[in-house]
Amino acid sequence: MHRPKRLAVAIALLYSGIAAAQNPQTGAAQGEGNDTTGGTRILPEIVVSAPPAESAGETHIDRRVIDALPRGNGDITSLLKIHPNVQFDSRAQQSNKGGEIAPADISINGAKFYQNSYVLDGMGISNHLDPGIKTENMPHMLSGSAFGMNIDSSLVCDVVVRDANVPVEYGGFTGGVVEAKTCEPKRAFGGQIAYQTTRSSWMHDYIDQRYKDAYRNSNDSFLGQPKFTKQTWRLALEGKPTENTGLIGSIVQTTSEIPLAPYPVAGGVSPQSDTTETRKLQNFFVRGFWHPVGDIDLDASLTYAPGEDRRFINTWQNSGWSNHTGGKGANLGMAWRLPAGTWTQRLSWTQVEG
Numbered sequence: 013m014h015r016p017k018r019l020a021v022a023i024a025l026l027y028s029g030i031a032a033a034q035n036p037q038t039g040a041a042q043g044e045g046n047d048t049t050g051g052t053r054i055l056p057e058i059v060v061s062a063p064p065a066e067s068a069g070e071t072h073i074d075r076r077v078i079d080a081l082p083r084g085n086g087d088i089t090s091l092l093k094i095h096p097n098v099q100f101d102s103r104a105q106q107s108n109k110g111g112e113i114a115p116a117d118i119s120i121n122g123a124k125f126y127q128n129s130y131v132l133d134g135m136g137i138s139n140h141l142d143p144g145i146k147t148e149n150m151p152h153m154l155s156g157s158a159f160g161m162n163i164d165s166s167l168v169c170d171v172v173v174r175d176a177n178v179p180v181e182y183g184g185f186t187g188g189v190v191e192a193k194t195c196e197p198k199r200a201f202g203g204q205i206a207y208q209t210t211r212s213s214w215m216h217d218y219i220d221q222r223y224k225d226a227y228r229n230s231n232d233s234f235l236g237q238p239k240f241t242k243q244t245w246r247l248a249l250e251g252k253p254t255e256n257t258g259l260i261g262s263i264v265q266t267t268s269e270i271p272l273a274p275y276p277v278a279g280g281v282s283p284q285s286d287t288t289e290t291r292k293l294q295n296f297f298v299r300g301f302w303h304p305v306g307d308i309d310l311d312a313s314l315t316y317a318p319g320e321d322r323r324f325i326n327t328w329q330n331s332g333w334s335n336h337t338g339g340k341g342a343n344l345g346m347a348w349r350l351p352a353g354t355w356t357q358r359l360s361w362t363q364v365e366g
Contacts, residue, residue: 069176071095075169075195083208086164086244086266087115088171088192097121097175097188108227110212111240111270113291114319115159120175123187126158131182131191133299133313135343135360137161138184160364161317161339162293164264166206166246169195194313196301197250197258206246212239231273231326233289242268258301266293275326290322293338309347316340339364 084090104116117125139160230236299313319337341362
């Protein structure tokens, strides 16, 4: 006799549950007003954010990673040893040439080292003056370098390696693109002074006994550098004169001295007056930033990065000669952020010698 009443009560409870689900705010208000009703409770809003994912074929090495990696000679290519698609020239891995400071040649996806494109803040710094010649001990066939200007890694906050799916804005390469982006000032005024050195007396060589004497008495830097002293000085300043302007400047110099033994001849040694070779890389850089309005960014920079190798031919008297490399550049850029995208324009000028 009581079954119809129980069915009606069940239907009423089901209908009230559906109504509460359709209007959670009402249920929450009722639940907050009376805890015994068991109403729906609304949780606070949670915002999840993450940086954009890297596209296929693009790898970023940010400042955090740069600071964690060994600095080496301070060149950008030293940072790329962690990239699986970048291969280094075997000569750069030789332990018998510890005195060299020039950036190592790299291959991306198997291409020649001079078939890559190197970019600094949108300005091309590749060297196209016959960089394939590598004859370090022949003054009549001077060596070239794929880098037109050596940039110290202390200047950059992001290094981007593009080895596949490269955007159409890049050209002049068949291997890959290595782009370095310098840092913007973060403080009203600040700077740093740094000194770095390493030398052969701090290392221990493990040499095959058959070649030990020849290496210890090397008179040709191309075959061996048993003694060397490398030093680097860095000076950097940054500041923000106003809220919308910023300025950074840096001076870096890296030097290396490589003493060599005189060349043995009949009855003694060659009359070479100086048997110490030297290497020097310098970098003078200044960049300014201006944000006239919220959607427009302007920047301008000047770069001067000369290099000099002082060498001699061990079998010739007074045969010292110098190889001058490096270059200079000026760079102007604008970025205008629009609702449909970002419009960028860049005007740059470079001069490279090698």
